[in-house]
Structures are given as structure tokens and as C-alpha cells.
Amino acid sequence: MIEVIAVIFLFLSMVTLHELGHLILAKRAGVYCHEFSVGMGPKLYGFNFRNTYYSFRILPIGGFLRMAGRDDWSYWYNKTVYIHHTNGMLSNIYEVQNKNSYPVNLIKVDPKEGNVTFRSPGQTDEYTLKFLPSASIVTARNSRYPLLPDHVLFQSKTISQRICIFAAGPLANLVFSFFIVLGILFSIGMSEKSTVVIKQDKLESHTNITSQEGSSSAYSLKNGIKETYSHESLFINGFKRTVIGDDIQHKTIGPAGLIMESYYTVKEKGLKAFLVWVSIINMYLAIFNLLPFPALDGGRIFFLILEAIRRKPMESSKESLINLAGSIVLVLLMVATTWSDIHNFLA
Secondary structure, three states: OHHHHHHHHHHHHHHHHHHHHHHHHHHHOOOOEEEEEEEEEEEEEEEEEOOEEEEEEEEEEEEEEEEOOOOOOHHHOOOEEEEEEEOOEEEEEEOOOOOOOEEEEEEEEEOOOOEEEEEOOOOOOEEEEEEEEEEEEEOOOOOEEEOOOHHHOHHHOOHHHHHHHHHHHHHHHHHHHHHHHHHHHHHOOOOOEEEEEEEEOOEEEEEEEEOOOOOOHHHHHHHHHHHHHHHHHHHHHHHHHHHHOOOHHHOOOOHHHHHHHHHHHHHHOOHHHHHHHHHHHHHHHHHHHOOOOOOOHHHHHHHHHHHHHHOOOOOHHHHHHHHHHHHHHHHHHHHHHHHHHHHHHHO
16 A cells, blocks of 8 residues: 555656646746646546636646636637626626627737727627626636736746746756755664665666764755765766667656556665655656757747747747647657556566
């Protein structure tokens, strides 16, 4: 039972801390966050807190933070919707007809001006209405998409703020990895000597940790930084070998392999070894996410750097298409590594 709990803890630590890093920086920058989710797939439980919906989903293989953006309402553009207004101010837009609402064609939402442009069915003339602060688009399932002012949208923030928001997720994983190493150092007895061996492919890192009389918090802090850096260097070297190697299939593991390795570590090697493993995996996740690949945090940061150089953003449709292609590649990679995990396990 403890092994199962440990595996769940590993995934929760990876995902929750990563998305929490994004959430904290987004909130501090004043970005409206629609949903913070741990897990993927069907929802198990959710609640609202300070204008953000927090959900827990059935598959513990990922998570997401949905921030407000200028394309939030584009799905309904040029479609027939039903509006309700009070004293000349728009109060709500409905997907299905509601009492005291009437049909219009939605043209666009302008968050900078705080208004919505419509066209009556069969007509060519357009007209606008200011929307109330509480106005929302209400779907057929009664979900609400609030009409928001521009200053709380992600795209309204400076490039440096947006880069910090994307970088905060990997940074949270790195900080957590460091504090695990630091905690292990603090937990060692006064005269105890421990050796931690970290393996990746044919590379091995042997770390001897000896607690000495008179050792201080500063001593443990120094060694925590040193060991975290050592693990990071090992990962980067191993990653290079994996990319340029001849047999990538046997040098990578997917979600299934990660579960099996985590289960084996806590069962056969104990809690301390498992915590080192959690630290390493969080560090791997952080560095992998910073790679300049579409759909990863590093890819989004790369687009923002291009925006700073070009002094104009890439078209949202093109960026979305590139990120979609990147997501497909990542899903295919996950399927391939999972198949490899199962094949190796059966072999």
C-alpha cells in the first residue's frame, strides 16, 4: 500500500508544484485564471476559490492552468447566440435561448473598450453594447465564460511578466528538488556517512554525504546546492547521450516505466532513496519543460523572445497550430515510450 501512495505522491508533486508555480506568478501579475487542474480527463472534484475553479481529475498524468486571454470568446464569433441586457448594458450571452433574451450574431468581444459587437440575424448593420462587470457567456451546460476587461488578460502583460509566468512552473520543480536534497542532508545523524548512487544509462554519480560535528545549517545549505547541481549536470550529460545515441528506445522510459521504477525504488531501497528519486524526477521535468520545443514552457518562452525581437506577436492562429503540432509529437512520444516500457517489462 505504501508503494502505491508513494507513486501517487510522485505524480502529485510533479504536477501540482509545476502548475502552482504558474498560478502564483499569474495571480501576482494580475492575470485572471479560469481553472487550475491537477490531473487530466473526467473531473472527480472541484471548487471555486477567489474567482478560480480548482479541479482534480481522474488521470494523474498531467495538469493545466487556464488563464484568461483575448481569444477566450472566439469560439462563438459569427454564431447565433442569445443576449440579455439591462438599461442598455449587456448582462449575459446565452448559447440557448433564455427568458427575456433574443437572438443575434456575435461578431466580436472588445475587452479594451469593454463592449461586444453584434448583428441582427439577416441584417448587415452592426451595433455594440457595453457589458456589465458580471457579464458572461453562458453555455448550454451552464458553464460561464466571463467577459473580462483587457488589463486582466494574459496578452496585456509585459513580455517579461509573461516569460516569468511560464518559467515559474519549471522553477517550482527545481526548488522542490533542492529542498528534498536539503532535507535529506539535515536528516543525517552526526557521525553517519551515506552514499547515494544515481544512474543514467552508463553514467553513474556517487555522492558521499558525511555529517560532521559542528555542521551547521549553512553547511547543509551549501551541500544541498552542490548536490542539486551535480544531479542537474548528470541529467544534461545523459540527455545528450540519449539524443545522439544509437539506441534511444532503451535509454528512455515513459509513464509506465516511471511508475514501475518508482514502485521498485520505494519497495526495495526505502524512503530515503525514493525521496532522492522524487528530487531527480522533478529536476528532469523542470529541465525538459524549459527545452525550446512547441507546447512546452520553453517553446512558449521562445515565442515571447521572438516577439521581443520582432516587436510584434506571432499570429495566434499560427502559434496555436505550432503548439498543436508539438502536442501531437509529445503524445506520440508518450505512446512510444509507454509501449517500450510494457515491452521491456514483459521481456
